[in-house]
Amino acid sequence: MFPRRWCAPTRSDAQPARRHLGRPAGGDGEVAQARIDAGDKRLTLVPGRDIIGPELLADGIHPGDEGHQVLAEVIGGAVRDALDRS
Numbered sequence: 001m002f003p004r005r006w007c008a009p010t011r012s013d014a015q016p017a018r019r020h021l022g023r024p025a026g027g028d029g030e031v032a033q034a035r036i037d038a039g040d041k042r043l044t045l046v047p048g049r050d051i052i053g054p055e056l057l058a059d060g061i062h063p064g065d066e067g068h069q070v071l072a073e074v075i076g077g078a079v080r081d082a083l084d085r086s
Contacts, residue, residue, distance in 0.1 A: 044082040046075055 032045045051074050058064030063071060 041085065044078050046078045051075075 029045045029047060032043055036043050036045060052063055052067045052070050054060070056063055056067030056070060058067070
């Protein structure tokens with residue numbers, strides 16, 4: 001399990017009050033993207049905020065069945081691509 005400081009922030013467009021659960025410095029993948037741009041081939045960045053919209057969040061925070069299906073397809077594809085490159 002990831003340390004709490006790496007938990008993703010909740011969706012500001014899915015609930016009225018935006019909470020940050022200890023975003024890492026350079027949140028939203030800036031640090032990872034900088035390493036990728038510098039040539040680190042071991043990293044793959046999947047921008048999570050844009051994968052599913054609020055209509056796929058069952059309770060306004062957590063994905064419903066369709067949301068989980070979309071997450072599986074996108075993240076599974078990114079994992080497959082990363083493994084193919086290694």
